[in-house]
Amino acid sequence: MDQAPGSRQDDAQSGLPVCYRHPDRETGIRCTRCERPICPECMVNASVGFQCPNCVREGSGTGHAPGASQPRTIAGGAIAADPHLVTKILLGINVAMFVLQQVLGDSFTDRFDLIGRAIMPALGYGELQGVAEGQWYRLLTSMFLHGSVIHILSNMLSLWWIGGPLEAALGRVRYLALYLVSGLAGSALTYLIAAPNAASLGASGAIFGLFGALVVLVRRQRLDMRPVIALLVINLVITFGWAGIAWQAHIGGLVAGVVIGFGMLHAPRERRALVQFGTCAVMLAAVLVVTFLRTAQLT
Template sequence: MDHAAAGPPDARSLPGCYRHPDRETGIRCTRCERPICPDCMVNASVGFHCPDCAAGRTGGRGAAPAASRPRTLAGGAIADDPRLVTKVLIGVNLALFLVQLSVGDRFTNHLEMIGRAYVPLLGSVEGVAEGQWYRLLTAMFLHGSYMHILFNMLSLWWLGGPLEGALGRVRYLALYFCSGLAGSALTYLIAEPNQPSLGASGAIFGLFGATAALVRRLNADMRPVVILLVINLVFTFTWANIAWQAHVGGLVGGAVIGYAMLHAPRERRALVQYGACALVLVAVVALTLVRTAQLT
């Protein structure tokens, strides 16, 4: 009996990737069984997942229940772009710096961190002690020079990306803002009331503190982080015109929140994580009230 030689299977029989129909593939998502090409494959403990199932979205036919969706190290949702929030924060800082350059001091003077001072141009007393608590927040997005914003944004990019990926977007934002507010509150408490300060340094030093907690959580070598932190602290206390209070306040706040987020027990994770954020915010309010009572 004659047998025809078996040829290779017809490539046209392979389905196209559900996101890129023109790319034929023999790989399917192990959850929803949709075909996925190499660019869409996400490594899983068993096989590969499509981007929708990996991110926990319900678009796929077999999207996993919330309890089994992949999570970040701190329990946050995995995002398609793990640096999106960091990019947005950098964009906001750069945009407001351009506004500062175009509008000038009359814009900066309304938003920088200052306790209580007479403003000749306005003919009035301005500051946090006068009820302008918003300055604790707005000062985090202002900068005094090109070098100031350059160093801060480079630090935000280097430190923020890995932390955003490890924490998830919501927890990362909570860390950033709570750390920055802690830095502003300590500056308000200790610095001279008429001494203005501005910059994202408090929040960035909070990222330093959280990075140390992340390295410890991963059982990685702490020495590079410690060396980099020591170098930055040396600059903090030796260079003129640096609000060291913001650096120290942000560092402490970030270390507390970062440790809580990355070491919280799984069964009480959210309670511990957001409880730590609430604790730092309570401290911010307490310090602000104490200093306001001293100045009024």
């Protein structure tokens, strides 16, 4: 917004910062790399949000002073040549596991889905056991299994649409930590609340974790929240309105995603890594506590 130089007092009263390149212009947008406020004239489209001209020059290799710090994502992650690589790998793992399910049948799925406590004759390999019997790996492996073509298709489309922008904003390591911890949180809440002999599977807990972090990212960048909120509400309506859906995984993943996303995107710069990965560690500790408590109930 163009304003006369004499309106600086009004800017201070409005609470909005001013563009660091044009001090007479207030703005609600910040560069996704250096986080300095920039006005519409200075905004350069990036894969996520906008960058200022200085960061664009540094990222392209021109005007970059020797010894200067390398450009980072809004969360402090390294800028990658392929900002969607981890998302592609996760997609590949999910699809490969689904193919194995189709080739090997129920005996494969029954070994790796999430089930609390269910000792029963199984399909040719002795007894089927659950998390309560010590098979904690099911909390993780169930995140990469799906029950039908529609199930995996919907989850993988969501992963691609949401995961790509988030990976670009967080960086590979932080994004992968968000995905895995959110998925484990969804599995843990399912283990805690669902019937112990009810099997569940799917990447939905991790996907809802990405939803939660995306809400935090959009709010952090002061973008229009309405499309993201509308999409989240639609998914929550489906979660509670459609029979056979493990809503516990969705809610557990969503809560974890919001908490981790807030820690990732609002961590103070001087202690950024400590706060970010500390948040992930706290959520992972919560998963362990819930799992121990539920196991103690069932054994």
